[in-house]
Amino acid sequence: MDKELRNRFVDIVADFTATTGIYLPDDVEMKLRELAAEESRSEAKTMYECILRNIEEAAGLGRPLCQDTGVLQFFAGVGTGFPYMDEIGSVIKEATVKSTLETPLRPNVVEPLGEHNTGTNEGYGAPYIQYDLIPGSSDLRLRLYMAGGGCSLPGRSKVLMPLEGIEGIRRFVYETVVEWGANACPPLMIGIGLGTCAETSALLSKMALLRPIGTHSSYPKVAELEDEIRSDLDSIGIAPLGFGGSKTVLGVNIEAAGHHPATLGVGITTGCWATRRGEIIIHDDLSVDIISHRRLKSGDIRCLL
Amino acid sequence: MKKILTTPISYEQIRDLRTGDTVYLSGMLATCRDAGHKRVLEEGIMPREFEFRDGAIFHAGPIVGTDENGKKYMVSIGPTTSRRMEKLEADFIEKTGVRLIIGKGGMMKDTAEACRKYGAVHCAFPGGCAVVAALDVEEITGCEWEDLGMPEALWIMRVKEFGPLVVSVDTEGNNLFDERKQLFRQRMHCILGDEVSLPDNLDV
Numbered sequence: 055m056d057k058e059l060r061n062r063f064v065d066i067v068a069d070f071t072a073t074t075g076i077y078l079p080d081d082v083e084m085k086l087r088e089l090a091a092e093e094s095r096s097e098a099k100t101m102y103e104c105i106l107r108n109i110e111e112a113a114g115l116g117r118p119l120c121q122d123t124g125v126l127q128f129f130a131g132v133g134t135g136f137p138y139m140d141e142i143g144s145v146i147k148e149a150t151v152k153s154t155l156e157t158p159l160r161p162n163v164v165e166p167l168g169e170h171n172t173g174t175n176e177g178y179g180a181p182y183i184q185y186d187l188i189p190g191s192s193d194l195r196l197r198l199y200m201a202g203g204g205c206s207l208p209g210r211s212k213v214l215m216p217l218e219g220i221e222g223i224r225r226f227v228y229e230t231v232v233e234w235g236a237n238a239c240p241p242l243m244i245g246i247g248l249g250t251c252a253e254t255s256a257l258l259s260k261m262a263l264l265r266p267i268g269t270h271s272s273y274p275k276v277a278e279l280e281d282e283i284r285s286d287l288d289s290i291g292i293a294p295l296g297f298g299g300s301k302t303v304l305g306v307n308i309e310a311a312g313h314h315p316a317t318l319g320v321g322i323t324t325g326c327w328a329t330r331r332g333e334i335i336i337h338d339d340l341s342v343d344i345i346s347h348r349r350l351k352s353g354d355i356r357c358l359l
Numbered sequence: 360m361k362k363i364l365t366t367p368i369s370y371e372q373i374r375d376l377r378t379g380d381t382v383y384l385s386g387m388l389a390t391c392r393d394a395g396h397k398r399v400l401e402e403g404i405m406p407r408e409f410e411f412r413d414g415a416i417f418h419a420g421p422i423v424g425t426d427e428n429g430k431k432y433m434v435s436i437g438p439t440t441s442r443r444m445e446k447l448e449a450d451f452i453e454k455t456g457v458r459l460i461i462g463k464g465g466m467m468k469d470t471a472e473a474c475r476k477y478g479a480v481h482c483a484f485p486g487g488c489a490v491v492a493a494l495d496v497e498e499i500t501g502c503e504w505e506d507l508g509m510p511e512a513l514w515i516m517r518v519k520e521f522g523p524l525v526v527s528v529d530t531e532g533n534n535l536f537d538e539r540k541q542l543f544r545q546r547m548h549c550i551l552g553d554e555v556s557l558p559d560n561l562d563v
Contacts, residue, residue: 097379097525100381100523101485104485104488104491104523105485105487105488107488107491108485108487108488108489108490108491111490111491111494112435112489112490115490117422117434117435117490117493118422118434118435118489118490119435119487119489119490120435120437120487120489121419121420121421121422121434121435121436121437121489121493122420122437122439122489123422158422158424158434159422160420160421160422160435160509160510161508161509161510162510164508169394170508171507171508171509171510171511173508173509203439203440204439204440204463204464204486207440221551224551225551228547228550228551229547232540232543232544232547233540235543236464236465236536236539236540237440237441237442237463237464237465238440238464239463239486239487286550289546289550290543290546290547290550291543291546292543294485295483295485295486295525296464296465296536296539296540297379297525297535297539298539298542298543326486326487327486327487328487
């Protein structure tokens with residue numbers, strides 16, 4: 055790949071990373087404002103005021119809105135016609151280091167077991183990169199999730215007995231949220247995965263978390279369960295800071311897959327109120343469409359891309 | 360009127376605070392989280408330029424920037440999950456005499472008991488509001504244990520009206536998060552149709 059083009063590719067991914075750390079995606083910010091306006095309990099209202107002020111200060115100063123900019127997790131949907139396929143991994147790694155030093159992001163990555171901080175967010179197996187192929191496309195669909203510590207702590211998956219059924223799924227999710235939700239910076243984004251094994255269910259729960267708020271599973275019975283779980287969790291009323299209030303969640307998304315009749319795998323992944331999730335499409339000429347932060351227009355002083 | 364605590368924090372300043380009260384902090388504050396607690400308790404090492412006794416610690420790992428004059432400043436500093444420190448916090452309070460612990464979420468019974476016994480409080484700062492917090496930091500006056508990495512190092516700073524801080528454990532050992540969690544658990548059992556009796560003194 056031509057050196058100048060490669061530098062442009064690195065800059066795009068680095069700017070995309072910085073943007074994801076500074077600004078919430080459109081759907082999350084809109085939902086937070088909606089929840090803040092609906093909240094009636096005074097303690098919770100005060101917390102929402104602090105959250106909204108924080109979002110505005112971060113945007114005004116161009117600083118990461120939460121100090122925990124997470125471990126960077128990239129999900130690359132690679133068009134089979136994307137011309138720079140071989141470069142994607144090394145470009146993401148280079149952009150991670152660049153963005154960490156320049157934004158700056160918090161250097162979180164510690165090496166396995168030794169716990170030595172690498173200082174750059176790059177390390178053994180980090181950043182996390184997952185590739186999927188998109189046949190017939192010449193684009194790179196790049197998604198980024200900043201996996202913070204507090205909001206990652208509640209994550210778990212388990213294989214239930216099939217007879218435990220939907221009630222077993224609900225119980226597993228509610229127990230997790232009640233036990234750990236207050237520490238994970240509610241209102242929470244809940245991703246649930248339903249599959250055969252512990253790890254596929256966990257992975258599906260992450261895919262669910264990456265879906266925008268308000269979207270539904272295309273499998274009708276699963277979509278119904280999304281609404282039921284959302285309504286139940288909201289009526290538990292954990293609210294910002296875990297002090298109690300009207301609602302608990304930003305949204306509940308479920309990704310399900312046909313499973314073995316003898317197992318019912320369920321996984322849960324939680325995102326905080328500051329769920330930092332970005333999505334861009336990089337075309338084969340390296341032009342970019344911003345999907346997750348459409349309110350930031352190219353050329354807008356606040357838009358880095 | 361804002362209730363403001365100032366360091367050094369005497370027992371009298373915090374004695375009458377009760378869970379749910381909102382306070383602010385002016386004075387000196389140091390970050391101390393997992394590795395910092397281990398260093399104090401397991402390695403027996405104390406910081407050279409920060410006094411824990413009658414002091415305040417913050418469960419937080421910041422992003423620190425360097426300005427054009429080479430001076431360090433707070434870019435973003437929000438609280439981290441306090442519960443991770445539960446295993447060591449009671450001993451930390453006993454050994455250091457710290458008065459104010461700031462973090463996110465709640466602590467559990469050992470910390471609540473230590474707060475009662477030694478006269479300390481735990482307060483929650485709104486999680487994720489890291490830029491708001493950074494703007495209350497007047498100056499980073501020092502940093503120790505940098506070998507632990509930026510998040511885990513002990514960052515010493517002067518703060519002004521740092522908050523809002525909501526008291527979650529008070530000097531009587533009352534524990535707001537624990538009480539609320541019981542309420543949430545009761546509601547969950549109701550939703551799931553479990554047979555449980557609802558205590559009538561729990562209401563939000």
